[in-house]
Amino acid sequence: MLRVLLLSLLLFSTFSQSERLTVAFGIDKPPFVMGQTRTGLEIDIFREALAVRGHDLLVVHLSNNKLQRALEAVPQLDAVTTQKPLPDSPWHFVDEFTYYHNFAISRQTDHLQIEQISDLTNYKVIAFEGAGQFLGPDFRRLFARDGSHTRHYQEIASQRRQMAMFWTGKAEVVVADRTVFDWYRQRMDMQLHTDEPVSYHDIFPGKTWYGVYFRDAGMARDFAEGLAEIKASGLYDLLYQNYTE
CATH class of the missing domain: 3.40.190.10 (Periplasmic binding protein-like II)
Structure with missing residues (x-):
């Protein structure tokens, strides 16, 4: 946990345009999402990726079958997680957020x-x-x-x-x-x-990746850049290891 904290502090920087994003996660998919407790691996990864660009996270939980249409149905949401890209979507997709293997x-x-x-x-x-x-x-x-x-x-x-x-x-x-x-x-x-x-x-196809849909293109870009940075630093892998070691 200390290694994760140190890497997080090294990556974090404050921006004058920092914002708090309201993001929808599923329910009860441990360790990716822990019930409706606003904790879990997905939430840790999302928070760290946002922090790289100075943004903060407000977590809301929706049933898993409602996530796909949540941006359309809930105007207050900025993003929804654990999604696959859809043709002709009006939203902005960032791939390779989390994976299952x-x-x-x-x-x-x-x-x-x-x-x-x-x-x-x-x-x-x-x-x-x-x-x-x-x-x-x-x-x-x-x-x-x-x-x-x-x-x-x-x-x-x-x-x-x-x-x-x-x-x-x-x-x-x-x-x-x-x-x-x-x-x-x-x-x-x-x-x-x-x-x-x-x-x-290991008899199945490799990792199955899931991404995130954002309402705003600029926020999608900030998140994608932050996600790339925590992967390059090793923090992304450490977050996975926190839940399995």
Whole structure:
């Protein structure tokens, strides 16, 4: 945490045109957004990127399915997070704000052979809700609702329950973002034996990036410049590490 603070202080500078931006984040996507507490990895990254250009952040929470149309529906908002670019959008998009990197994760003591997506058909698998539609055509063909290998496959809406099922042996493989998995692993250590070594099988496409839509082009530019600076300095990676180490 001290390293993060020092880097943040080095990057921060005050501008006469500093402003406070009202920005919409989702709800309850730990560790990216912690419930409705105005804390989490997404919020830390956003605040640090704004601070580089002297701006401040006011956090509001909206349900995840309302974020996409929030700038149109709520005139007081300056930006909305965790978005994909849309054709013909009137707003100003900044890409590569945060990312998810999904893995198939197994206990090393099980010695599972997982080198490609089709290998998952040999095991009991749990995944995050929507994974069957999200993880590419090969995964969809096997594990979507109408897929050919759904008998030993289950999608769980609650990530905490998903992790508990994995650590109690009710599933051999969990499909999850690594940051999410590592965060829950730390916090469930008192209830479950989560210190057992695991293997991260990198069988899915790489990182899935999400961006931010801004109402104002100038603010989008300031944010993009600040985001680039905290990435170049190493602060961006340290913020991710704060939630997983």
